[in-house]
Amino acid sequence: MLLESVEYTRPRNLDEALRALASREGAAVLAGGQSLVNVLKNRVASVDLLVDVSRLDELRRIEVGADGGLEIGACVTYDELERSDDIRGAQPMLASAAGHIEDRQIRNRGTIGGNCCLSDPSNNLPPLLIALGATMNVQGPGGGRQVPAEDFFFGYFMPALEPGEILRSISIPPLADDAGVGYQALSVGHDSKAIVRAAAHVRGGDTIEDARVVLAVVGPRPVRHSAMEDLLNGAPASAETVERASEAIGDGDGLEPISDAHGSADYRRRVARVLARRAVYEAMMRGARS
Ligand SMILES: Cc1cc2nc3c(=O)[nH]c(=O)nc-3n(C[C@H](O)[C@H](O)[C@H](O)COP(=O)(O)OP(=O)(O)OC[C@H]3O[C@@H](n4cnc5c(N)ncnc54)[C@H](O)[C@@H]3O)c2cc1C
Known part of the structure; x- marks a missing residue:
């Protein structure tokens, strides 16, 4: 089935994205689109405005702290997770799990944030992120907040996000030597x-x-x-x-x-x-x- 006509915007930064999301009740975040576009094509849900955050630099960074902890932008793709030397060095199991997500196209476009915000209980990354003690960094119109990964996956396709909020990044503490x-x-x-x-x-x-x-x-x-x-x-x-x-x-x-x-x-x-x-x-x- 073809996608129904829908408005689309590509904000230049996170603030613009938050404003676009708040501008319309039917606005939704678009990341890699690997699930959302299928949902829209199949008419399972409809949205008025797609707010494309996939190319925002601030959501695409992988940063390693002095202690070896990671901060991974929500729009880092599975392919980037799998190939990143920083991820492979600090959290090799995360790189491996991303590499086991089905098929190359999904890995090229799908993002760690989309995988989490979909909150599909069968997805690869949520259980691992909980085991790693990750924290989800969420940005909303009123500011930022942090949600432990174990509280983020609320239920079938229900992430712990309030309307108008965007998952900005995921922090993972360093693995102890032992x-x-x-x-x-x-x-x-x-x-x-x-x-x-x-x-x-x-x-x-x-x-x-x-x-x-x-x-x-x-x-x-x-x-x-x-x-x-x-x-x-x-x-x-x-x-x-x-x-x-x-x-x-x-x-x-x-x-x-x-x-x-x-x-x-x-x-x-x-x-x-x-x-x-x-x-x-x-x-x-x-x-x-x-
Ligand atoms: C053929 C196929 C095979 C798949 N195989 C696997 C698999 O083996 N393992 C696996 O884990 N998954 C699998 N998936 C699911 C897929 O990996 C994810 O659902 C998808 O990649 C989500 O990432 P995305 O960036 O494409 O998100 P999108 O489709 O763009 O978004 C998904 C949802 O999350 C929301 N969202 C996305 N990013 C944010 C953000 N930063 N802040 C707030 N909300 C956000 C969107 O609004 C939407 O509701 C598969 C999907 C398909 C179609």
Whole structure:
């Protein structure tokens, strides 16, 4: 289907973009357009004005702080994430996850901000950003605010953005020397729609510290599994610990997996347990190597 006629503007800076967004109730941010344009073509939603922020320099930068922390502009594309030496050096798992997003065209145009603001629970980046302890830097007509990544993904296609707000950038703290990150997914096809995702961060040598275990596609939003984290923190860094902690993923733990053509809710829950175990184990191994 062809795109219906829609007004389009390309502001020169973020302030102009915010003013354009506020000028019309039916205005929407356009980044890479990989999801939004499809939605409009399929008449699933309509907008009056597209505010194209994809070429704003201030949303396209990747900055590394003195401590190794990153600030990534919302309009940095997946391809740029995958190729950036700064990202590969500071957060290699993020570069790798971006490189596993399906097909070259999407990676050339799709942006880290669009991936987050779409808030599709099956998307690659949200669970990883939560595991990395990221913060979303949001700009609105009244100023800026910061939202922890774990509070940003509110539900199916519902980011925690107020009307008129734009995601400006994403800050990621540096990885500690003894920290590692793991990321696992089961997909319908290679690098395709995920059935379940699990991301993990752990720190520590013989004893596990600062465990973050995030599960996605098991409910409307990616979630940290605090019961599994509690069993990991302070326990010896061993395969037995990880195995035992993963048993916390089960009935009544708040996960809300759906049943569909790709798997029942029960199957997804069992896969979540296996992937969480693998992600934590991978994080431990990577932390031990660094
Ligand atoms: C064929 C196909 C395959 C795909 N495969 C994958 C995959 O394997 N993994 C994966 O994770 N995703 C996948 N996607 C989804 C895609 O990666 C993202 O949805 C898309 O790239 C979002 O980025 P974008 O820059 O194109 O956003 P757009 O489509 O421009 O915008 C998406 C939404 O976010 C809003 N938005 C965008 N940027 C901002 C901002 N800075 N501030 C506020 N709101 C904003 C827009 O208004 C819109 O509502 C796929 C999509 C398609 C069409």
